[in-house]
Amino acid sequence: MLLKLSLAGMKGKLKDYFVLLSGLVMTISVFYMFQTLSWNTEFIKSNAMIRNIQLVFIVGSVLLSVVTIMYMLYTNTFLLSLRQKEFGMYMMLGAKKKSIKKIMFVETMVIGAASLVIGITVGIGLAFIVGYLLAGQLNITLEGYQSFYLPAVLATFVFFIVVFLFTALINHIKLSRVQVLQLIYSDVHPDEMPIQKKKNSWLILLGLITLCLGYVSLIFMEQLREIGLFAAPTFTTLGTYLLFIGYLPVIVRRIQANKRWTTKGVTSFTFAQLNFRIQGLTKILATVAMLIALGAGAISAGLAFKNSASQMAEMMNVYDVVIKNPNAEEKAILKSVHFTEENQYRFKEDADYTYYLRDDLDNQRPLLLLSDGKKPKFKRVTEALPKGKISLREVKNPEVGQQLSDEWARALWNLQTNYREIKQTIVLDAETYHKIQGQEMLMYIGKSDKFMDYLHEWQEIDMLVLEKEPNLTADDLTSKYSFYNMYSSFTSGTMFMGLFLGIAFLAMMASCLMFKIVSGASKDTSRYQMLRKIGVRRSQLSTSVYKELFIIFLFPAIIGLTHVLIGMNMFSFIILNPYYRIWVPIIIFLIIYSLYYVITVKLYKQIVLPKE
Amino acid sequence: MKSPVVEVCNVQKVYGKKGGNQFKALNDVSFSMQEGEFVGIMGPSGSGKTTLLNVISTLDQVTSGEIKIDNVDITDMGQDELSDFRSQKLGFIFQDFNLLENMTIAENIALPLYLQGTPAKNVDAKVMTVAKRLGIEELLQKYPAEISGGQKQRSAAARALVHEPTVILGDEPTGALDSKNATSLLETMKDLNDRQNVSIMMVTHDAYSASYCQRIIFIQDGKLHKEIHRSSTRELFYKEILDVLAQLGTKNA
Structure with missing residues (x-):
């Protein structure tokens, strides 16, 4: 019964x-x-x-x-x-x-x-x-x-x-x-007293220290290794909780004490309400901050891995395509790409050597990659080419050889299309060059404005190369795309895990915060009713709710994102630039978070401001 | 010649849908209240006295009829206008105080001023004045949870007064107080009425509280039943009220 x-x-x-x-x-x-x-x-x-x-x-x-x-x-x-x-x-x-x-x-x-x-x-x-x-x-x-x-x-x-x-x-x-x-x-309930705790100076201090320790272990993850992997989450979490518990009520009280802000219209109530509730919210807000850090961090890491493939590719090659004797099909594809630089070099080859025409090289000096390990930088070759008439006999003599400057040696090395047939390159003056037997060929190099925009084109070109030279396999190619493709297949698994976990953590975060706010709302109803009675417009109360919840949502977002920004450091040993396009995941996160905010406000308003 | 601050004309309030089970909470009620009057509304449970107060305080809408406060018809105002009207013209004292427990007494009292956009520098002086008038200036920095029921009701009265409303509406203001605190509050209200010419309308079912009024309107079954004026001492008026209540009781039986 x-x-x-x-x-x-x-x-x-x-x-x-x-x-x-x-x-x-x-x-x-x-x-x-x-x-x-x-x-x-x-x-x-x-x-x-x-x-x-x-x-x-x-x-x-x-x-x-x-x-x-x-x-x-x-x-x-x-x-x-x-x-x-x-x-x-x-x-x-x-x-x-x-x-x-x-x-x-x-x-x-x-x-x-x-x-x-x-x-x-x-x-x-x-x-x-x-x-x-x-x-x-x-x-x-x-x-x-x-x-x-x-x-x-x-x-x-x-x-x-x-x-x-x-x-x-x-x-x-x-x-x-x-x-x-x-x-x-x-x-x-008897009237509750807003808890007027004294400033927890030691709590705040301890929180700051642990958070700093956490951040230090995140930044020096590479040196700390396994220790860092344990220290970073432990200290960061502990510091977050301590700071939220100790410092958040202090901040809110400070804001409330500022009469200039808090005495206009219903804001005095908004901040009083906030001050009143914050004590009970500190732990959940710290939890939310951690979940944001984990969620946004995981998504950022996932995307950073994805982005790192294109960056790695940029670090490998200056030119997006290097084609030996482009045929009609290849030319058609090249036409559809917007190039910022296109060079063509005449050359001849025999069994052992590739002979380049000096004038072509001199007139279209190629770019070189200057890498500082973080960002690709480009430099045009400025050093001189061998002058005057070049004796073919001399440069073919292994004892003497052709003394090319460093830059030119590297630039010519970059004109390779595959690893299989690496031949010695020789630069010749026009007269000597024309005496060389054999068919004249063209080496085409091109740099587009955006490598990532033409992935499909690069892929097709690589496939055409493989068709032209059946003895080559995809692994032999030195093209930028082939490198990109190889690297991104390594990273996709990691990226998947990052995004998958990121979505899961963000869902959990939203559920936590929404539940806490909505489940406690019925206790606030009487206060809103009373305000309504003494003549506060519904729209003012609604604004008050928006403001109050905005501030509640704001703190964990700030701390969570700070964690992410600092935490991304820990990937710097495996990703070239973990901060590359970090705003993308941050904006994704902000959009999701704002959505949760609006939904929470709506739910909360439904409870405390019933329809009339 | 005093002008009426509240005029109630042929007011009806019907609950329930047409054709369904209808209940007339107010049936053709008319009366007026002059500036500086202290009016009590009495009646047995379910007589419609709270409904009457609710429609006068603009919290509820009449089905038909007209209510004017300070010569403004409130029956055809929108929700936002009504809110503004409440915040400017009316002061409320509730049975359960309805102070905001998350604000200090000073902040509670200042709330109506903030809502009207009074500059912060003027607010403190006004709060202090009204707090002194009610004898609660010592409590200003305390929270509702720290003070007694009587003090809470004084604070609520201060909040109702601070913006100098046209009329103060009390819904059983002494209902949650012990007799000593109730007497003290009533004395204060009477004093405000006598000296500051504050208009007060109060719903009560307690004859003792009602005896502080100048005039009492009795309603029963949604209709005006009787109206009595105080002509001599409070003690005699108290007896007169009891007589009317007894009458109401026997008629019921």
């Missing part, structure tokens, strides 16, 4: 249960998504460019578990708060505490089981969709990746069953201690 009653009670709060369930489902599915990669060691080992990728996943698992447990404890308090009053009433009517506890236990486990089943199903679906979409977008095949992965299912199952049992136990203990009257009046 009591069970029936309690089911009826649950029906009445369907909306709250929906919030609760969706929060749980999100957490479980993200956890599962992470596990599909984490347990699939074969896949990550064979696809990662990072030697210690296993360690990255272990650290990630620990972080995710901590965040999940914190989140679950919070949802559990919410679950209990939903039912307290009703349970109090049953007890007043004579229900035994034992049966109430039983109901609560069953309810926790039923909700847990339901969310586990739905969560894993959603997780499998998400893992499949995200995997499929990413593979399609990135043009890669994922060998060994499984969206339904049994070890991951089991791991998720075991982890959450333990967590649910643990939370059920906590509810059990809480209910054992509580009095009937406390339950009945659970939704009547």
